[in-house]
Amino acid sequence: MLQSGYINFFEVNKCGLYRLFNETPKALELEETIAKLKDWKEGRNFEATNPWDPKRNRNKTxxxxxEIHHNENTGDFLLVLWKGDSDRHGPLYGITINPDGSTEKAIKQTQTNSKKPMVWGRPSYYWVIPELNIIASIKFENSRCDSAMFQDWVTGCINLRVDLPDHKKTLTEKGFTRIQMPDGDADQYRYSFQFDLSMKSLSTSSAEMTELTKRVTHIIRRETVTIKNVDKRKGFAKFFQRFEVPYISAENQSTRRVELKIEAKPTVEEIKQIITQYASDHEAGTWEDVGFSVDNTTKTVWASKYRLTENISVEDHGEPILTAERLYATILGNRDKYLDPIRKDLELDSIKQAAAHA
Structure with missing residues (x-):
């Protein structure tokens, strides 16, 4: 059976060891970081790959x-993480933990009768492309995408679990990990590991983005808000209860879809920021969205149009969880198709930066 999903691309803004106020990493850039995670994962039992002590971090997912798969020809990595989750997001899957720490194949919660310990959750798929300093999340119906969790997991592993024989780790009084060069190295500054992603959208140098800027007259924002309880999210949604809206009842439906339209003339940089912020907070295909009215008409151009995304279909052979190798084989067959728009966009950015420094 084919599983259909979509790919979202993220820029790696930071990955490595950084000194305070310094934007250039000393070591542990993207390829080296993921390679160290792969080496650390091999031979380690499944439960030991959660970087946080569950007893001390009860509020942390x-x-x-x-799995971590590496393709030596392209340099790419494919990570399959397992996010602990609740059943309110759909059917849960369980991974059986054997006494030796090994795992068996994942099965649906409704199909299990095993008495062995289970870790419940859903898979999360991440494609790492060091060549372009890009990471892609791959979302299927039965998987989860959480870029913040991915960033936390990578940072937590490097800080708390992964051995760094070429460096030495120390803990500050407040519990922060600091990393130094080994004794005898002239560089004895203390560094922190940082890993930061942001959604990849079209470059501000692109003709499409520039043309959109000329035509925008209003910004449109959609949200789903509650009419029963106070909405604690940021933005206008939390003020919705202050308005008396006729013909609605909290008894038959606790949420309402709200659309706000604001007159505005954002710059191309502001439009890119809006698109990036929307993309990081919302999943594609949902009611919640951000868009732009153009030419003083009712026509709306939604921000999702300017996100660099791709569709993907993978044969699952009847298994609910895709293996890293099988998923990457599908990606590899379409790799240039997926990456050429990003290469083109990065080239535009490079030309723009060169012109600015000419």
């Missing part, structure tokens, strides 16, 4: 590493 557990995240485990199921």
């Amino acid at each position: 557990p995240c485990f590493c199921h």
Whole structure:
């Protein structure tokens, strides 16, 4: 059976060891970081790949590493993480933990009768492309995408679990990890590991983005708001209860879809920021969205149009969870198709930066 999903691309803004106020990493850039995670994962039992002590971090969502696949020809990595989750997001899957720490194949919660310990959750798929300093999340119906969790997991593993024989780790009084060069190295500054992603959208140098800027007259924002309880999210949604709206009842439906339209003339940089912020907070295909009215008409151009996304279909062979190798084989067959728009966009950015420094 084919599983259909979509790919969202993220820029790696930071990955490595950084000194305070310094934007250039000393070591542990993207390829080296993921390679160290792969080496650390091999031979380690499944439950030991959650970087946080569950007893001390009860409020932190557990995240485990199921697989890391590396393609030596392209340099790409494919990670399958396992996000602890609740059943309110759909059917849960369980991974059986054997006494030796090994795992069996994942099965649906409704199909299990095993008495062995289970770790419940859903898979999360991440494609790492060091060549372009890009990471892609891959979302299917039965998987989860959480870029914040991914960033936390990578940072937590490097800071708390992964051995760094070429460096030495120390803990500050407040519990922060600081990393130094080994004794005898002239550089004895203390560094912190940082890993930061942001959604990849079209470059501000692109003709499409420039043309959109000339035509925008209003910004449109859609949200789903509650009419029963106070909405604690940021933005206008939390003020919705202050308005008396006729013909609605909290008895038959606790949420309402709200659309706000504001007159505005954003710059191209502001439009890119709006698109990036929307993309990081919302999933594609939902009511919640951000868009732009153009030419003083009713026509709306939605921000999702300017996100660099791709569709993907993978044969699952009847298994609910895709293996890293099988998923990457599908990606590899379409790799240039997926990456050429990003290469083109990065080239535009490079030309723009060169012109600015000419």
